[in-house]
Amino acid sequence: MSFAAYDVERRTRKGSFSQVDTIIDWKSISAIIDKHHQKGLSASDEKSLSKWEKVFNKWISKTHWVVERTFGSQKRWFGVGQTRLKDLDKVHTQHILEAIAYNLKRSPKMGILPAF
Incomplete structure (x- = not known):
């Protein structure tokens, strides 16, 4: 297929x-x-x-999937992707809070915290 x-x-x-x-x-x-x-x-x-592009794609794919998975999970679980905030500090704070929420949601699977 x-x-x-x-x-x-x-x-x-x-x-x-x-x-x-x-x-x-x-x-x-x-x-x-x-x-x-x-x-x-x-x-x-x-x-x-080119041969270099294929090697480069293979090289970055080892890190790329981890980053894409993290942001994809944040978008799916928390609706991350757009913000209504206009101040850079506020947007940064929002991103930090979303990262904390992501880590808390993933922590039972990582064995850090018990499941809620």
Whole structure:
């Protein structure tokens, strides 16, 4: 099963398609996604990635997934991503509080605190 076909099948199974998704012709989009995924093409154009770009992507992926997972979990659990605050100090304080909340939520799984 191709990457794009798997993604479409997963979204269908979860029922996460919106009305816009039902209008879009996913067959043509799936073909583009598969071509880029299988050939290792860059996202911005259809040039193949150089050897250095492939090595660099593999090198940063070891850290990249940890950071993306953290921010993705914060967005899913707490709605992080947008703020109404305009002062940089207030936004920083909000981010610190969100990080504390994330750590408290994760702490039972890490064995630091008992589950609530």
